Amino acid sequence: xxxxDIGLEHVSLAFxxxxxxxxxxxxxxxxxxxxIVGKNGDGKSTLLHLFRGTQEPDSGRVTKxxxxxxxxxxxxxxxxxxxxxxxxxxxxxxxxxxxxxNTSREIVEALLGGMSLDAKVGSxxxxxxxxxxxxxxLLKDWDILALDEPTNHLDVVTIxxxxxxxxxxxxxxxxxxxxxxxxxxxxxxxxxxxxxVHDGVIEPFEGGYSAYMLQRVERDRQADVRxxxxxxxARKELAWLSRGARARSTKQKFHVxxxxxxxxDVPPMRNTVELKQMATSRLGKQVxxxxxxxxxxxxxQGMAEIDPDVAALDDSASRVDVxxxxxxxxxxxxSVEVAVTDMDDPRLVDAGVPEAIEAAVKAREAxxxxxxxxxxxxxxxxxGGETIGSDALDEEAATSAARKVTVSGREILDDVxxxxxxxxxxxxxxxxxxGKSTLLxxxxxxLTPTVGHVNIGxxxxxxxxxxxxxxxxxxxxxxxxxxxxxxxxxxxVEGKEVTPGQLMERLGFESAQLMTPIRDLSGxxxxxxxxxxxxxxxxxxxxxxxPGNDLDTDMLAVMEDLLDTWPGTLIVVSHDRYLLERxxxxxxxxxxxxVRHLPGGVQDYLDMVEDIKNGKGLPEDRAGFAGTGGSxxxxxxxxxxxxxxxxxxxxxxxxAQDSAEPKLSGxxxxxxxxxxxxxERKLAKLxxxxxxxxxxxxxxxxxxxxxxxxxxxxxxxxxxxSDDLExxxxxLSEQLE
Numbered sequence: 001x002x003x004x005d006i007g008l009e010h011v012s013l014a015f016x017x018x019x020x021x022x023x024x025x026x027x028x029x030x031x032x033x034x035x036i037v038g039k040n041g042d043g044k045s046t047l048l049h050l051f052r053g054t055q056e057p058d059s060g061r062v063t064k065x066x067x068x069x070x071x072x073x074x075x076x077x078x079x080x081x082x083x084x085x086x087x088x089x090x091x092x093x094x095x096x097x098x099x100x101x102n103t104s105r106e107i108v109e110a111l112l113g114g115m116s117l118d119a120k121v122g123s124x125x126x127x128x129x130x131x132x133x134x135x136x137x138l139l140k141d142w143d144i145l146a147l148d149e150p151t152n153h154l155d156v157v158t159i160x161x162x163x164x165x166x167x168x169x170x171x172x173x174x175x176x177x178x179x180x181x182x183x184x185x186x187x188x189x190x191x192x193x194x195x196x197v198h199d200g201v202i203e204p205f206e207g208g209y210s211a212y213m214l215q216r217v218e219r220d221r222q223a224d225v226r227x228x229x230x231x232x233x234a235r236k237e238l239a240w241l242s243r244g245a246r247a248r249s250t251k252q253k254f255h256v257x258x259x260x261x262x263x264x265d266v267p268p269m270r271n272t273v274e275l276k277q278m279a280t281s282r283l284g285k286q287v288x289x290x291x292x293x294x295x296x297x298x299x300x301q302g303m304a305e306i307d308p309d310v311a312a313l314d315d316s317a318s319r320v321d322v323x324x325x326x327x328x329x330x331x332x333x334x335s336v337e338v339a340v341t342d343m344d345d346p347r348l349v350d351a352g353v354p355e356a357i358e359a360a361v362k363a364r365e366a367x368x369x370x371x372x373x374x375x376x377x378x379x380x381x382x383x384g385g386e387t388i389g390s391d392a393l394d395e396e397a398a399t400s401a402a403r404k405v406t407v408s409g410r411e412i413l414d415d416v417x418x419x420x421x422x423x424x425x426x427x428x429x430x431x432x433x434x435g436k437s438t439l440l441x442x443x444x445x446x447l448t449p450t451v452g453h454v455n456i457g458x459x460x461x462x463x464x465x466x467x468x469x470x471x472x473x474x475x476x477x478x479x480x481x482x483x484x485x486x487x488x489x490x491x492x493v494e495g496k497e498v499t500p501g502q503l504m505e506r507l508g509f510e511s512a513q514l515m516t517p518i519r520d521l522s523g524x525x526x527x528x529x530x531x532x533x534x535x536x537x538x539x540x541x542x543x544x545x546x547p548g549n550d551l552d553t554d555m556l557a558v559m560e561d562l563l564d565t566w567p568g569t570l571i572v573v574s575h576d577r578y579l580l581e582r583x584x585x586x587x588x589x590x591x592x593x594x595v596r597h598l599p600g601g602v603q604d605y606l607d608m609v610e611d612i613k614n615g616k617g618l619p620e621d622r623a624g625f626a627g628t629g630g631s632x633x634x635x636x637x638x639x640x641x642x643x644x645x646x647x648x649x650x651x652x653x654x655x656a657q658d659s660a661e662p663k664l665s666g667x668x669x670x671x672x673x674x675x676x677x678x679x680e681r682k683l684a685k686l687x688x689x690x691x692x693x694x695x696x697x698x699x700x701x702x703x704x705x706x707x708x709x710x711x712x713x714x715x716x717x718x719x720x721x722s723d724d725l726e727x728x729x730x731x732l733s734e735q736l737e
Contacts, residue, residue, distance in 0.1 A: 005030050005068060005176060006051055006144060008202075011060035013046065020046050022200035023060070028144070031173040033166075035187040035209065036180045038197035040524045040552045044180045047197060048072060048146045051178070071142035073150055077133035081122030085112065088121050089136040104139055109326040110161050111135040117323060127153030127432075138165070145169075146178040151186055155432050156575050156602060157609050161326065163189045182553055184209050185578040209553075213238045233557045240582060283422040283540050286457035287569050288443050290418040293452035294336055295438055298409035326613075332593045335408035336451045346448040407450055412438045414593030415452070425570040427584035429577075429598075429605050434590045436573050440464070440543055443571065463539030467546050469526050471533070476519035480504070480529070483518065487536040494565050500536055507532055508558050523550040531559065540568040548576045577602040585688070592618045600681035672732050679729045686722045693718065 007027020013020045020043040028034060036044050049055035050062055052072050064070075079088045089112065090098060098104040111131045121129065130153045137145070145166075151159050163186055166177060179191060187194070187209040194205040194212040205212040217235050338345075412435035420426065420443070430436050441447035442454055444462045475483055484500040491498055498506075505511060507528045521529060527550045534542070548556055556579060563570065563583050574580045580587060580602065587598040589605040596618075598604040608618060693715045700708055 002027070002029075004028055004063060004065075006064045006070070007062070008050065008057075009061050009063060011050065011057040011062065013043075013050070013055070013057045019200050021057070021202075024200070024202055025060075026195070026202045026204070027063070028176050028178070030143075030176060031170075033177045033190060033192040034179065035191035035194045035212075036178060036197060037187070037194060037209075037212070037553050039554055040522060040550075042197045042199075044197050045075065045148050047202070048148055048178060048180065051144070051146060068143040069141070070144045070146065071137050071140060072146040073134055073137050073148055075148050077129055079121045079129060079133055079136075081120065083121050084118050085115060085121065085124075085132055086117040089132040090117065090139065091136070098139070106161075106326065107135055107138045107165070109324055110158055110165075111138075112323045113326055115323055138169075142175075144176040144178065146180075148180045149182070150179070151181055151183045151575070154575060156429050156577060156605065157431060158326075159183065159186060159575060159577075160606055162186075166190050182548060182551060182556060183576055183578065184553060184556070185576070188578075210241050213241060233554075233561055236561060237557050237582075283569065284457055284459050285422065286455065287422055287424070287460055287541060288420040288457070289453075289455040290416055290420075290442065290449075291453045291455065293413050293416045293418075293442060293449040293454065294334070294411065295413040295435070295442065295447075296334060296336060296407050296409050296411050296450045298407055332411035332414055333409065334411040334414065335406055338405050338407050338450060411593055413442075413449070413595075416593075416595050418595045420569060420571070422569060423567070425583065425585040426572070427580040427587040428571065428573045428590060428595075429575070429580065429587065429602055430590035436590055437545070439590055439595070440545060440571070440573065444541075444543060460541050461537075461539045462541050462543065463534045463537055465531055465534055465542070465544040465547055467549060469530060472518055472526050472530055477517060479515050479517050480509075481514040483533070484514075484536075487533075491536070491538075500532075503535070504532055506558070506562060508555050524552065524555060527551060528555065528559070531562075535562075535566070541571070542566065542568055543571045543573075545573050546575070547572065548574060548579050594618075599685065600678070601684065603677060603681060672735060676729060676732050679725050679732075683722060683725055683729070686718050686725070690715065690718050690722070 004027025008021075008024050011021050011024045018041065036047065038044050046055055050057060052070055053062065086092065090108070095117075098108050112135050115124075115128060115132075121132065124132065134147075134150060137147075150162060154162065166179075167190060169175065169177075177190070179187065181187060189208070191208050193207065194209065196203045196205065196212070196216070205215045207215075213234060217238055220234065428436055428439065438447065442449055444464060445454060445456055448454075484504065487500050489499065491500070491503065493503070501511065501514065504514075509525070509528070518526070518529065527547075531547070547559065551559065560579070560583050570584065572580060572584055587601055587605075589596045589598055589608065591605070591608060596608070600607075612618065693711055697708060697711045697715070700711065
C-alpha cells in the first residue's frame with residue numbers, strides 16, 4: 001500500500017439512513033491538486049471532515065504524515081460574532097504587517113476590499129462572513145488546504161483571482177489542494193486530477209474536469225450502464241466542452257480526437273433557428289426594449305430595497321476606514337431632471353427622493369389653489385383689461401418649476417438602449433454592486449427608470465428564478481404531489497406530451513418523492529422544484545438570478561439540458577462562467593453604467609477589468625447594444641475588432657531549436673499567450689456559426705438551390721477560417737510549452 005501524506009485505509013461510514021463510504025482506501029500525495037465531485041449528499045464534505053479529523057469513521061482509519069498542517073474552509077464558518085474582522089480574519093495583524101507583504105495584501109484587497117476591518121463579524125452578511133473566513137484561511141501557510149465551495153458569494157473577477165492564487169500558491173510538487181465545488185470552470189482551471197464520490201466509493205480520474213468527463217463517458221460506454229439518461233447528459237456536456245475553447249486550452253489532459261469520436265453522433269446543444277422560430281410565434285417581434293434608460297438612486301434607503309449589493313457598495317465607498325478593493329467597480333454619479341406629475345411617482349419613490357415628493361405635493365396644492373380660466377377672465381375684466389399681477393405670475397412660475405425635479409446621486413445605468421428579442425439567450429456578468437438586480441427589475445417592469453422607457457411586448461409572460469426560495473416556503477406543508485396537481489395534466493416538451501411528474505423526474509427527482517412535503521426537501525431539491533414550478537406556469541420570458549446555487553455538477557447538467565429545449569427568451573445572471581456560456585448564446589457585462597457586449601465571452605469582461613486596474617479605462621468601442629430578432633450576428637461583429645482581432649500576433653520563434661530552454665520569453669511569451677486566448681474565443685464563436693449554418697441548411701427548402709448555395713459558401717468560409725486559426729493555435733501552443 002502506498003504511503004500517503006494523508007489517506008483513508010478501509011474506511012466505512014454510514015449515517016442513519018445512508019451509507020457514505022464502504023471499505024474505501026484512497027489518499028493524497030504532496031503536489032496533488034484534486035477536485036472532488038459527486039451528487040449532493042454522497043459524501044464530498046464528509047470526506048474533507050474525515051481528513052481533517054472532525055468526523056470519525058465507523059471502521060478503518062485515517063492516516064496522516066507527522067507534522068502536516070491541515071486548513072479547511074467549511075460551509076459553516078467558525079468566526080466569533082463578537083470579534084472584529086481584524087481579529088477574526090487577520091488575527092490581530094496591524095495594517096503595516098499585511099500591507100507590506102505582496103501576497104497578504106493581495107488576499108486582503110481581493111476578499112476584504114470594501115469592508116471595515118474594525119466591523120464586528122456579527123454585523124456582516126453571509127457573503128461577507130464567507131469572504132472573511134476564506135481570507136483567514138489563505139493568510140496562513142498550510143501543507144494541505146481543503147476548500148468546500150470556495151466560490152460561493154464571489155463575483156467573476158474574484159473567482160478568477162482565486163484560481164490564479166491557488167495555482168501559484170505553492171511551487172510545483174509542493175502542497176496539497178482538495179477542492180469541492182460545483183463551478184466546473186474553476187475545477188478545470190485549478191485541478192490536475194479528479195475524484196468522483198458515488199455509491200460509497202471514491203473513483204479517481206486523471207486531469208481536470210474536461211478530462212474527467214471524457215473518461216466518465218468512456219467508463220459508462222464500456223460498462224454499458226443502465227443509466228442511459230445520465231450517460232447521454234454527460235456526452236452532451238462533453239460535446240460542448242470539446243467544441244469550445246476548453247478542449248483546446250487543456251490539450252494535454254483532454255484528448256480532442258478521442259472525445260470527438262465519442263460524441264460524433266451527438267447533435268448541437270440547441271437548434272437555435274427552430275427555438276427562435278418557436279419563440280417568435282409565442283412572443284411576436286417585441287419582447288423588452290430599454291430605450292435611453294438612466295437609473296439614479298439619490299439615497300441608500302432607496303437602493304437597499306431594490307438592490308442591496310449596490311447599497312452596500314455605496315455605503316462602504318462613503319467611509320474612510322474600509323480596505324481598498326483589488327478591483328473597484330466604476331461608480332458613476334449624475335443628475336437628471338424629472339417631470340413630476342404625481343407625488344407617488346415611482347421614479348421618485350424608487351430613487352429615494354423625499355424632497356422631490358414634497359415638491360410634487362406642493363405643486364399639486366399650488367395647482368389646486370390656482371385661479372381657473374373663468375376666474376382669471378373675471379379678474380381681467382374687473383381690472384379694466386389689465387393683465388394679472390406679478391404675484392400671480394410668480395405663483396404660476398413657481399408651480400411650473402416645482403413640477404420639474406432634479407434627481408442626483410448614484411447612477412446605475414447611463415443612457416442605456418438594449419433590445420431583447422424573441423428567442424434571445426443573454427447572459428449578464430458584473431461585479432457585486434454593479435446593479436445587476438436593478439437591471440433585472442427594469443427588464444421585468446417592477447422598477448420604473450428615472451429617465452427613459454422600458455417597452456414590454458403585449459404577449460410577454462415573465463417568470464423569475466430568484467436567489468431566494470420565498471415562493472416555496474408558502475408551500476412547505478404540502479406534498480409534492482399536491483402541489484403538482486394544481487397545474488395542467490400534460491405539457492408538450494420537444495414535441496412529446498409529458499406530465500408534471502415526468503418533468504419532475506427529468507429534473508432528478510424520483511417518483512417515490514411525490515409524497516414528500518416541500519419543507520423536507522434539501523436546498524438543491526428546493527432549487528430544482530422552484531425551477532419546475534416556474535416552467536409549469538409556461539412563461540415565455542425566463543429571468544434566472546444565479547440559477548446554479550445549491551446544485552451539484554450532475555444537476556447543473558440536467559438543468560442545462562432542460563433549458564436547451566426551452567422555446568422562449570432567456571436572461572441569466574451568474575458568476576458561474578461555465579454555466580453562463582453553456583446556456584446562453586451571447587454574454588454582456590454591466591460595467592461603468594453601460595450594458596456592454598462580450599463577443600469573446602466572459603474573458604472579454606475580465607480583460608476590461610484588467611484594463612481598468614491598469615488605468616486604461618473602458619474602451620467605448622466595446623459597448624454593444626442588443627437588437628431584436630436576427631441581429632445577433634451584427635452585434636457580435638461590433639465588438640470583435642477590439643475583443644479579439646486587435647490582440648498582437650507573436651512572430652517571434654527564438655529558442656525553438658533548443659528544447660531545454662523556453663521557446664518564448666518576456667514580451668513575446670505574453671503576446672503569444674494573449675493571441676492563443678483570442679484564437680480560442682474566436683474559434684468558439686466560429687463553432688456556433690457553423691452549427692447555426694448547418695441547422696439552417698438542414699431546414700432550408702431543398703428546391704431553393706440558390707439559397708442553399710449561399711449557405712454552403714458561408715459554411716465553407718467558416719470552416720476555412722477555423723482551420724487556419726487551429727493551425728495557428730497549435731503552432732503557438734507548441735512555442736508556449
